[in-house]
Amino acid sequence: MPDSATVYPQPLDVETIVEVLESDDEARIVDVCKRAHPGDVEEALERLDDGEREAILHMLPSDLFMSDLINYLDAGDVEKKLQTLPETEQAEVLDAMDDDELVDLLQEVSDEQRPQLIELLPEKKQAVSEELLQFEEETAGGRMTTAMGKIHESCTVAEALAILEKMKEETEVLSRIFVVGDNDQLIGKIRLRDLAFGEKTALVGNLADDDQMSIQVGADQEEAANMIARYDLVALPVVDAEGRLLGVITHDDAMEIFEEEATEDMEMISGIGGERGELSYLQTSVFGHVKRRFGWVLVLAFLALASGVVMHMYENVLKAYYVLVIYLPMVVAAGGNTGGQAATMIIRAMSLGELGPGEFTRVVFKEMRVGMILGALLGVCVAVQIQFLLPQSVLGEGDSLIRIAAVVGISLLAQVTTSTLIGAALPLIARAAKLDPAVVASPAITTLVDVSGSIIYFALASALMASG
Amino acid sequence: MPDSATVYPQPLDVETIVEVLESDDEARIVDVCKRAHPGDVEEALERLDDGEREAILHMLPSDLFMSDLINYLDAGDVEKKLQTLPETEQAEVLDAMDDDELVDLLQEVSDEQRPQLIELLPEKKQAVSEELLQFEEETAGGRMTTAMGKIHESCTVAEALAILEKMKEETEVLSRIFVVGDNDQLIGKIRLRDLAFGEKTALVGNLADDDQMSIQVGADQEEAANMIARYDLVALPVVDAEGRLLGVITHDDAMEIFEEEATEDMEMISGIGGERGELSYLQTSVFGHVKRRFGWVLVLAFLALASGVVMHMYENVLKAYYVLVIYLPMVVAAGGNTGGQAATMIIRAMSLGELGPGEFTRVVFKEMRVGMILGALLGVCVAVQIQFLLPQSVLGEGDSLIRIAAVVGISLLAQVTTSTLIGAALPLIARAAKLDPAVVASPAITTLVDVSGSIIYFALASALMASG
Numbered sequence: 001m002p003d004s005a006t007v008y009p010q011p012l013d014v015e016t017i018v019e020v021l022e023s024d025d026e027a028r029i030v031d032v033c034k035r036a037h038p039g040d041v042e043e044a045l046e047r048l049d050d051g052e053r054e055a056i057l058h059m060l061p062s063d064l065f066m067s068d069l070i071n072y073l074d075a076g077d078v079e080k081k082l083q084t085l086p087e088t089e090q091a092e093v094l095d096a097m098d099d100d101e102l103v104d105l106l107q108e109v110s111d112e113q114r115p116q117l118i119e120l121l122p123e124k125k126q127a128v129s130e131e132l133l134q135f136e137e138e139t140a141g142g143r144m145t146t147a148m149g150k151i152h153e154s155c156t157v158a159e160a161l162a163i164l165e166k167m168k169e170e171t172e173v174l175s176r177i178f179v180v181g182d183n184d185q186l187i188g189k190i191r192l193r194d195l196a197f198g199e200k201t202a203l204v205g206n207l208a209d210d211d212q213m214s215i216q217v218g219a220d221q222e223e224a225a226n227m228i229a230r231y232d233l234v235a236l237p238v239v240d241a242e243g244r245l246l247g248v249i250t251h252d253d254a255m256e257i258f259e260e261e262a263t264e265d266m267e268m269i270s271g272i273g274g275e276r277g278e279l280s281y282l283q284t285s286v287f288g289h290v291k292r293r294f295g296w297v298l299v300l301a302f303l304a305l306a307s308g309v310v311m312h313m314y315e316n317v318l319k320a321y322y323v324l325v326i327y328l329p330m331v332v333a334a335g336g337n338t339g340g341q342a343a344t345m346i347i348r349a350m351s352l353g354e355l356g357p358g359e360f361t362r363v364v365f366k367e368m369r370v371g372m373i374l375g376a377l378l379g380v381c382v383a384v385q386i387q388f389l390l391p392q393s394v395l396g397e398g399d400s401l402i403r404i405a406a407v408v409g410i411s412l413l414a415q416v417t418t419s420t421l422i423g424a425a426l427p428l429i430a431r432a433a434k435l436d437p438a439v440v441a442s443p444a445i446t447t448l449v450d451v452s453g454s455i456i457y458f459a460l461a462s463a464l465m466a467s468g
Numbered sequence: 469m470p471d472s473a474t475v476y477p478q479p480l481d482v483e484t485i486v487e488v489l490e491s492d493d494e495a496r497i498v499d500v501c502k503r504a505h506p507g508d509v510e511e512a513l514e515r516l517d518d519g520e521r522e523a524i525l526h527m528l529p530s531d532l533f534m535s536d537l538i539n540y541l542d543a544g545d546v547e548k549k550l551q552t553l554p555e556t557e558q559a560e561v562l563d564a565m566d567d568d569e570l571v572d573l574l575q576e577v578s579d580e581q582r583p584q585l586i587e588l589l590p591e592k593k594q595a596v597s598e599e600l601l602q603f604e605e606e607t608a609g610g611r612m613t614t615a616m617g618k619i620h621e622s623c624t625v626a627e628a629l630a631i632l633e634k635m636k637e638e639t640e641v642l643s644r645i646f647v648v649g650d651n652d653q654l655i656g657k658i659r660l661r662d663l664a665f666g667e668k669t670a671l672v673g674n675l676a677d678d679d680q681m682s683i684q685v686g687a688d689q690e691e692a693a694n695m696i697a698r699y700d701l702v703a704l705p706v707v708d709a710e711g712r713l714l715g716v717i718t719h720d721d722a723m724e725i726f727e728e729e730a731t732e733d734m735e736m737i738s739g740i741g742g743e744r745g746e747l748s749y750l751q752t753s754v755f756g757h758v759k760r761r762f763g764w765v766l767v768l769a770f771l772a773l774a775s776g777v778v779m780h781m782y783e784n785v786l787k788a789y790y791v792l793v794i795y796l797p798m799v800v801a802a803g804g805n806t807g808g809q810a811a812t813m814i815i816r817a818m819s820l821g822e823l824g825p826g827e828f829t830r831v832v833f834k835e836m837r838v839g840m841i842l843g844a845l846l847g848v849c850v851a852v853q854i855q856f857l858l859p860q861s862v863l864g865e866g867d868s869l870i871r872i873a874a875v876v877g878i879s880l881l882a883q884v885t886t887s888t889l890i891g892a893a894l895p896l897i898a899r900a901a902k903l904d905p906a907v908v909a910s911p912a913i914t915t916l917v918d919v920s921g922s923i924i925y926f927a928l929a930s931a932l933m934a935s936g
Contacts, residue, residue, distance in 0.1 A: 039698040196664040230507040262730035270812035281817035307797035329775035344738035349749035
């Protein structure tokens with residue numbers, strides 16, 4: 001979070017910046033990157049493709065990278081710019097980075113480059129970076145910053161203010177200041193306003209509240225984001241197993257984590273695999289897109305073969321009552337649609353924390369009722385359509401409207417009920433098995449219920465037709 | 469955002485709270501609701517069904533509703549509790565609410581009840597509520613709070629601190645204080661630390677930066693959330709057309725807006741309609757779930773009829789080369805899957821602001837290449853499978869393996885390419901037509917490309933088989 005004194009009056013429109021960046025006019029490009037908010041510059045850069053972006057990064061003067069902009073850029077872009085700079089300027093750029101952004105960059109670069117970059121840092125930042133690099137990227141520790149207000153409980157208000165004044169440009173969130181005991185034990189927090197408006201000789205330890213809400217350094221980043229959202233926090237302290245304060249995760253990190261997780265869920269729901277990484281849609285190459293999508297496409301294609309084999313097995317039924325082919329795609333698709341709906345409902349409810357692990361039977365029973373009602377309603381609608389609107393010309397010899405209506409209607413009821421159940425149960429089972437529930441979502445469920453739909457339809461048809 | 473002095477040491481587990489709430493032990497229930505963080509109590513309440521929740525709300529003593537808890541509860545729950553209270557207690561509960569939560573509640577209640585509740589408020593809150601009620605629920609104005617630090621530029625630092633000290637428990641975010649001119653014109657902002665560490669006789673107007681970043685009161689709430697995320701803000705000022713400061717939207721509102729919008733997108737992608745409202749999954753009745761899902765299910769079922777009609781039209785081809793039925797579901801499903809992937813990619817990229825309105829041709833050209841490569845790869849894989857692994861026994865007289873492989877392979881190429889194009893283009897077209905891009909997502913695209921898939925497959929088959 002930028003806390004420097006730089007100021008951005010009403011921001012420039014991102015469209016305008018993109019236009020300038022695409023203009024080839026170096027003076028205007030440099031000017032707009034200086035004047036625009038770095039968040040908008042980053043967003044405009046994301047809309048360019050690889051070649052254009054590299055040209056712009058190359059063109060911008062290196063002092064621009066020693067400003068706030070550096071904390072908004074993708075780690076990959078920072079790396080590219082660094083490679084073009086002499087060592088002294090590299091050091092200045094690295095020094096301008098917030099420690100959480102710096103660690104992101106160090107995680108991104110190659111194993112050979114990492115020690116070289118760390119070497120360039122001032123001594124204090126070297127130690128911090130090496131400490132932060134220990135933690136996994138997706139944990140609270142991997143996401144936290146060590147720049148925070150931290151005061152020992154034995155300080156007076158006046159001493160605390162003096163300490164904070166010295167670090168006032170460094171710390172990310174001075175509105176939450178943490179009070180620690182010996183050994184950096186987290187004791188509670190105090191607000192700047194309590195210090196500013198407090199008796200100057202009072203002890204900080206006496207003024208602090210004893211709110212020790214915190215997260216373990218090894219916990220999942222998503223858990224940290226959920227706590228920040230649920231408790232409306234500005235910053236969440238990160239502690240080790242002994243309760244020592246190591247850093248904080250701020251509300252803007254939480255927002256980023258939420259965006260990443262929502263994107264991941266949506267992609268999984270649509271059968272897009274692998275890490276999205278930090279690249280935007282346009283930054284990802286055609287081959288990169290193919291790589292992320294082909295896996296599921298291939299697996300699902302061969303799963304769909306099963307439906308074909310079922311249809312092939314029932315050759316006799318289908319050839320004898322060819323009119324049945326008209327309603328086959330409908331029965332199959334109704335299963336896919338309702339199964340997908342149920343899966344999305346459950347997956348989203350789980351990520352919003354609305355469903356605890358003990359809720360399995362309750363959810364399954366609820367979805368069974370929803371599925372039966374949906375299936376019955378749909379079955380009746382379609383049976384009525386068949387009875388009154390199906391043209392006689394499509395009927396073969398021996399076909400009876402009422403029997404076709406019965407086959408289709410009952411199949412819809414059976415297919416929608418089972419599909420809704422499968423769609424609801426699979427994500428719950430996946431979670432119980434410690435898998436990401438979104439993995440088993442829509443495309444896999446759809447393909448699975450396509451097969452069950454064909455079987456239901458033909459089995460029912462051959463039974464009913466044979467009885468006629 | 470709660471800024472009162474209430475303190476919550478390490479929070480109780482939500483599971484534990486749910487267990488206690490379900491225990492029927494009144495003393496324990498009241499105790500746990502007092503001790504637990506209100507954010508967790510709200511989450512535990514969301515996991516109960518309607519009857520249980522009402523019983524608990526009834527059981528809890530009314531003074532608990534005059535604490536922080538009231539600002540975490542759903543407006544619907546607050547309303548239910550209010551109905552059971554005498555007027556004096558109603559007034560106290562309403563007075564304990566933050567003004568943005570209060571306005572949510574007033575928006576929720578019936579038109580008759582609204583003036584009665586407003587009547588109960590202290591005079592100052594009456595005026596604020598009536599002002600806030602003018603704005604649409606989903607706009608910046610409908611979401612903002614008027615509780616903020618606001619200082620006239622002509623104040624000295626000492627005067628500003630005195631003003632802020634008086635309002636220190638009221639204002640949501642004292643770490644961002646806004647400086648206004650005559651007529652409440654937004655001039656810039658100043659941080660509490662700048663006041664706390666500044667010269668006491670200096671003028672606030674001289675210390676403030678001239679950051680006038682703000683949002684118009686009528687703008688969409690999503691735009692406000694995007695600005696807060698992009699610029700890493702703690703609070704975004706809301707102004708009217710004359711630039712007068714009306715209120716702020718805080719970072720925790722932005723997080724809520726993001727969650728709501730992500731849920732809405734995911735639901736639309738899966739063909740779930742209507743407003744989710746504030747009800748959780750379990751709080752929504754079986755009938756409520758059916759209502760939100762049946763619309764799309766019915767429409768899609770009748771759309772799927774088109775595929776059936778196509779299959780029926782090609783009766784002769786299918787009966788002559790019945791082996792083709794094995795690969796039909798695969799060709800159809802491959803289109804649905806790739807079209808859905810493309811749609812999700814584009815919809816998500818648009819909501820993350822990665823795609824500007826000028827990007828249409830670039831995206832469509834990119835997806836065309838992605839689709840062709842995916843289709844070609846898949847076509848080759850499946851053609852090889854047919855050539856070498858399809859058992860002779862399923863072949864009819866006159867079927868030739870190589871010709872079947874050609875039909876299926878080329879169909880897959882054509883189907884995947886067109887489906888990917890359709891999946892990418894429809895959300896872009898929807899946005900250009902000012903529709904929500906997610907409306908045209910997966911289920912509709914899937915059904916559409918199912919039809920095109922059947923046509924491609926049979927047209928190609930009849931052409932190729934006839935030529936043989």
